[in-house]
Structure formats: C-alpha cells, structure tokens
Amino acid sequence: xxxxxxxxxxxxxxVIIGSMLLFFVGLFGLLTQKHIIKIFMSIAIxxxxxxxxxxxxxFKLDAIAxxxxxxxxxxxxxxxxxxxxxxxxxxxAMAVFALGVSFAIxxxxxxxxTNIDTMNEMRH
Amino acid sequence: MSIKRxxxxxxxxxxxxxxxxxxxxxxxxxxNVATNIERAGDGLLKLNSSEGVANVVTTVVVxxxxxxxxxxxxxxxxxxxxxxxxLERNTECTIKVQSNFMLQSASKLLFPIIIIFGLYVMxxxxxxxxxxxxxxxxxxxxxxxxxxxxxxxxxxxxVISALETLAGVSYVLIGLMGLLLSDVFLFNFLSPNIADFxxxxxxxxxxIVYIIVGIKVGSEMGFIVQNLLKRxxxx
Amino acid sequence: xxxxxxxxxFITVIIIAFSAVIEKRVSHSIILFMGVxxxxxxxFFVFKAPDVALTEAVIGSGISSLIFLMALKxxxxxx
Numbered sequence: 089x090x091x092x093x094x095x096x097x098x099x100x101x102x103v104i105i106g107s108m109l110l111f112f113v114g115l116f117g118l119l120t121q122k123h124i125i126k127i128f129m130s131i132a133i134x135x136x137x138x139x140x141x142x143x144x145x146x147f148k149l150d151a152i153a154x155x156x157x158x159x160x161x162x163x164x165x166x167x168x169x170x171x172x173x174x175x176x177x178x179x180x181a182m183a184v185f186a187l188g189v190s191f192a193i194x195x196x197x198x199x200x201x202t203n204i205d206t207m208n209e210m211r212h
Numbered sequence: 213m214s215i216k217r218x219x220x221x222x223x224x225x226x227x228x229x230x231x232x233x234x235x236x237x238x239x240x241x242x243x244n245v246a247t248n249i250e251r252a253g254d255g256l257l258k259l260n261s262s263e264g265v266a267n268v269v270t271t272v273v274v275x276x277x278x279x280x281x282x283x284x285x286x287x288x289x290x291x292x293x294x295x296x297x298x299l300e301r302n303t304e305c306t307i308k309v310q311s312n313f314m315l316q317s318a319s320k321l322l323f324p325i326i327i328i329f330g331l332y333v334m335x336x337x338x339x340x341x342x343x344x345x346x347x348x349x350x351x352x353x354x355x356x357x358x359x360x361x362x363x364x365x366x367x368x369x370x371v372i373s374a375l376e377t378l379a380g381v382s383y384v385l386i387g388l389m390g391l392l393l394s395d396v397f398l399f400n401f402l403s404p405n406i407a408d409f410x411x412x413x414x415x416x417x418x419x420i421v422y423i424i425v426g427i428k429v430g431s432e433m434g435f436i437v438q439n440l441l442k443r444x445x446x447x
Numbered sequence: 448x449x450x451x452x453x454x455x456x457f458i459t460v461i462i463i464a465f466s467a468v469i470e471k472r473v474s475h476s477i478i479l480f481m482g483v484x485x486x487x488x489x490x491f492f493v494f495k496a497p498d499v500a501l502t503e504a505v506i507g508s509g510i511s512s513l514i515f516l517m518a519l520k521x522x523x524x525x526x
C-alpha cells in the first residue's frame with residue numbers, strides 16, 4: 089500500500105499541492121495580519137514555498153546529491169543549477185528582510201506605529 | 213426560497229465545483245508528468261570534472277556563475293549599507309542587554325566551537341556541502357552570541373570595513389587577472405589538476421574565491437547584526 | 448517510504464506555518480516560523496539538495512528569525 093506513494097508522479101503532485109498550500113497560508117497571513125513583523129514573516133513563508141516547489145519539482149528519486157566521489161564520475165546526479173539559484177535566492181531574501189526591518193524600525197522611531205492600518209501619512 | 217437557503221445551496225455547489233476542479237487538476241497532472249526532461253545541468257556535470265572540484269554546486273555558483281555571485285555580494289553590501297544608514301544615528305534605542313551568568317559562561321564555551329565550524333564550512337566548501345555564504349553567516353552568528361553576552365563589547369568599525377574592502381577588491385582583482393591571462397573574466401588560471409580531485413588544495417581559484425566571499429558575507433552580516441543590536445549607552 | 452516522509456513533512460510544515468500566521472503573540476509566531484524553516488530543511492535533505500538544506504538552516508531559519516527578533520525588541524509586541 090505504501091508503494092503508491094513512491095512513484096514519481098505521486099511525489100510530484102504532493103510537492104505541487106503542498107507548496108501551493110504553503111504559499112496560500114503565507115498569502116493569508118499577508119492579507120489578514122496587522123503587525124509589520126508578521127507581514128515580513130508571511131512573505132518569508134511564501135518564499136519558502138517557492139523554494140520547496142523549485143527544488144522538489146526538479147529532483148529524481150534514483151539520482152544522488154551532486155557531490156562527486158572521483159573525477160569523471162558516471163553515476164546519476166541531480167541537477168545542480170536549481171540548487172545554485174535557490175542558494176542565491178535565500179541569501180538575497182535575508183538581505184532584503186534586514187533592510188526592510190531597518191526601515192520599519194526607523195519609521196517606528198519617527199511615528200510610533202507598527203500597525204499597517206494606521207500607516208496613512210501619505211494619504212492626504 | 214429564502215436568501216439564507218439559496219446562499220447555503222450556492223456554498224454547497226461552490227464546494228462541489230471546486231472539489232471537481234481540483235480532482236480534474238490532479239488527474240491532468242498525473243497524466244502529464246514529464247519523465248525524461250533535457251536538463252541544463254548535465255552538460256555542466258561533464259564540464260565540472262575538468263575543474264577538479266567535488267561539489268558541483270560550488271562550481272556553478274563560483275565559476276560558471278561567478279559574475280552573478282559578484283553582483284549578489286554587491287546586493288548584500290548595499291543592504292548592509294542601507295541598514296547602517298537607517299540605524300547609524302540611533303540614539304533612542306531601548307535594547308539593554310542584561311545577560312545572565314549562564315549566557316556568559318555558555319558563550320565562552322560555545323564561541324570557539326561555532327567559529328571553528330563556520331571556518332570549516334567556509335574552507336571545505338568545494339568538497340562538502342557548504343561554502344562562503346553559510347560559513348560567513350555562521351561566523352557572524354558567533355559574533356552575535358559574543359555581542360549579546362558581553363554588554364561592553366563592540367566590533368570596531370575599522371576592522372569590519374577593512375575586511376570587507378579587502379575581500380571585495382581581491383574578488384575583482386582575481387577576476388581581472390583571469391581576464392588578463394586569458395580572455396575570460398574569472399578564468400581558472402591556477403590550472404587545476406585532475407589528480408588532486410577531492411583534496412583540500414584542488415580546484416585552482418574556486419576555493420580561494422569562496423573563502424573571499426565568506427569573509428565579505430561575514431563582515432557584512434556582522435555589521436548588520438551589530439547595528440540592529442545597538443544599545444542606547446554606547447552611542 | 449520516501450513518499451510518506453515527504454507527505455508527512457509537508458503536512459507538518461503547513462500546520463506549523465498556519466499556527467505561526469494566526470498566533471497573536473509575535474515572539475511566539477517568530478519561534479514557530481523557525482519551525483517552518485527547519486521542516487523545510489528536512490524536505491530539502493530528502494530532495495537530495497544538501498547545500499540548500501545547510502543554507503536554509505543557517506540563513507533562512509537561523510539568522511532571519513534572529514533579525515526579526517532583534518527588530519521586535521525595538522518595535523514592541525503591540526500592533
């Protein structure tokens with residue numbers, strides 16, 4: 089009965105639907121929460137879902153991690169290009185969150201607000 | 213028919229319709245999963261053996277996409293510059309770290325272990341999982357542990373800026389040297405030997421560049437965490 | 448077996464993420480966000496991507512949550 093879950097098609101569907109649900113959980117938080125830190129956190133959850141989709145939809149069950157034992161290794165490796173791209177994306181996301189959080193701290197010092205519903209200085 | 217009744221009927225039919233849609237979506241997915249995709253990485257896997265580096269992801273990040281990595285650490289530099297610009301004249305901070313005895317004695321025990329692990333991850337990035345980004349952030353987190361346990365300690369600004377300038381300039385210089393010796397930016401001019409495969413001194417310029425990236429990332433992250441932790445009494 | 452591991456870890460990650468989103472206290476929800484990162488580390492390891500797993504454990508789950516916590520010390524819990 090457990091062999092049903094081991095076929096590549098079923099694993100692909102689990103990855104697609106699971107990362108979609110995780111993305112929508114992050115989107116729900118982005119739309120319903122008020123505190124600015126929780127907004128950033130929801131964006132981070134959405135980004136995690138995108139990384140999971142990108143890595144999970146491009147891996148093969150019978151392949152191994154792309155680290156070679158000897159030169160001219162002929163065993164079957166996973167594709168290293170998505171790994172390198174996601175590595176770049178994680179580092180950039182961390183830098184962006186540090187910058188955004190520092191903007192939020194500066195704004196809090198100027199106005200004393202952390203609720204995004206009350207941030208309406210530009211409205212008038 | 214009342215409005216409430218029609219609303220509940222509408223909701224029920226909506227749920228049924230969405231369940232049918234999801235089921236048909238799963239069916240379409242099950243029948244259209246590609247099994248043999250032509251991957252871009254296969255060519256790179258063949259090219260990787262000639263560079264003599266065991267970890268293929270390191271080769272892709274540092275060598276095949278080396279110019280992109282230069283742009284990436286430039287983005288990190290700009291982010292740390294923005295954090296410094298925002299929080300530099302920070303005189304009304306309310307963080308006052310009151311570290312207790314357990315944190316102080318535990319940080320003395322844990323700081324060398326974390327720093328050694330960070331340096332290991334940084335230096336062995338071409339043989340095992342890891343590399344400059346992870347190792348640099350690990351070193352920065354060790355510095356963060358020291359900063360939250362000692363109230364008076366502060367990493368001097370001159371040390372951070374000197375390390376970061378040195379790392380950035382040497383990255384560009386290595387790239388330009390490759391442009392000089394061959395006609396490719398970041399050319400592997402140290403001529404890697406296949407016989408050294410899997411040793412620490414293998415891969416030509418690739419481990420050197422990743423160590424440089426680690427130094428740059430570590431100094432930038434140390435600057436960011438120090439600015440975010442800045443206290444009211446030392447400004 | 449590997450399919451069951453992937454399914455169970457995905458369900459765990461989604462439940463932790465939902466509880467992190469609807470939690471009222473912000474410091475608790477940041478700790479739960481760390482749990483989301485660690486669950487995705489397990490998934491990356493199952494997907495045969497150890498580099499991405501190490502990066503997510505150190506950067507995505509570790510220092511990002513620390514940055515959020517340090518900013519929360521400045522901003523305060525009250526929305």
